[in-house]
Amino acid sequence: MKVYILGSGIGGMSCAAILANNGFEVTILEQNSYFGGKAHRISEQGFEFDTGPCLLTYPEWFDELFNTCGKNLKDYLNYKRLDPITRYFLENKEVDVASDINQTAINFENKLGLKKTFFLNYIKRWVSIYNISEKIFLLNELKFNFFFLKNAVEWIFKAGVVNIFTSMSYYNKVLRNKSVEKIMNRFATYTGSSPYQTPAFMNQLAVVEMVNGGYYPTGGIHSISKALYKLCNDVGVKFQFNHKIDNIEYENEIFKIYSNNEVFNSKYLVSNIDYYKTQLILNRKFNKRSLKLSTSAIVFYWGVKVKSPNLELHNIIFSEDYKNEFSQIFDYNIIPTDPTIYINITSKFDKNHAPINCENWFVMINTPANLNVVSNENIKKTKDFIISKINDKVGINLNNSILYEKILTPKSLENKTGSYNGSLYGDNQNSLLSIIKRKKNRDYKLKKLYYVGGTVHPGGGMPLALRSGLSVAKNIINET
Incomplete structure (x- = not known):
């Protein structure tokens, strides 16, 4: 069966690889002359720059993708755990977030005056909340079934109802340390949101980097795009570059994709283009003024x-x-x-x-x-x-x-x-409602149209974009 994927970002290529490895005839249509989306490369005057994302987290998810395709990630990509992960400059102080959370707590005590045990107890709570969130929000498609409801009740119990309706910055006042508060508040920016508006339970974002660790792929972040591109080629994915999508029509259960005076027909369609840009290509109208973008x-x-x-x-x-x-x-x-x-x-x-x-x-x-x-x-x-x-x-x-x-x-x-208005992650997550209403991976009307990438579930950033690709590929495979 033919499947067309629009865009060769992390989400698009991960979805393509899984589908092709399962016997689908997959073609990626890419508007640029290169692959990778935001994770591209600038090479000028002897300097090399990653154009977008800079920190690798969840490397085990990339292992999962390659293993699912019968490949070994180490044959495509090498990476190392960072220590320190990030250096922060605050007022007249500087402090490192280390690879080990205990060392980070020691650094906070020595440099910023926050007791080690106090910080470790603070982060311990968010680890327990994050572990449930990963299971019900990140690793699975959002479905309101018994599994979801059972875990959601446990999640609410651990997170606390008050932390659903108060902001991240308000909760972090419990630290009573302005410098550490600022460091913890920064994790709201990982969703393109404000710590003064996003709900307090989003503090769990810190766990991803501070506890699970940050990594650097040899050669830079573009090496991840290159690894995915090679994987796609190895499993039979076809790429057509310089194919900007002009229009999409749906007739007789077939998608007609118009690009460069050509028409491509597909029973299933996966868009790795920004969600709102895709709506415009579908000739759908939406209230642009009401959007709350990241x-x-x-x-x-x-x-x-x-x-x-x-x-x-x-x-x-x-x-x-x-x-x-x-x-x-x-x-x-x-x-x-x-x-x-x-x-x-x-x-x-x-x-x-x-x-x-x-x-x-x-x-x-x-x-x-x-x-x-x-x-x-x-x-x-x-x-x-x-x-x-x-x-x-x-x-x-x-x-x-x-x-x-x-x-x-x-x-x-x-x-x-193709990021609508230059938004990095689609809708912001400045309220509980915006988090609940985050765009799903399946279209609300056309059930064989799917979305992957950082503007839809489960969220922005390379690992979550990859996760969206895995989820969509699994759905398409199960339906056919």
């Missing part, structure tokens, strides 16, 4: 002639006013005046990612999902602020050290990846 981003890809011994692979320089940063993004729809800065430097692990005595800096701030928010003036203002803040907090002056620069904005993100 954050977008501005990314500066800087090739710099510096060495940074006091920076790690992953680094965070916090805003002085974290609450105001999210208010400016979600309430005022503007670029924050004092944004939190994320810096990723893969040349610390892969020396060939930068020329000698140079480094490749991926520098990102969060912005609203708004195509008109960026201008030449505020790009310059933001760049100047970032350079000044790095000089102040890290002691590195970049003013005359940037040899190469490329900039990603919400608009260019939409153009390259």
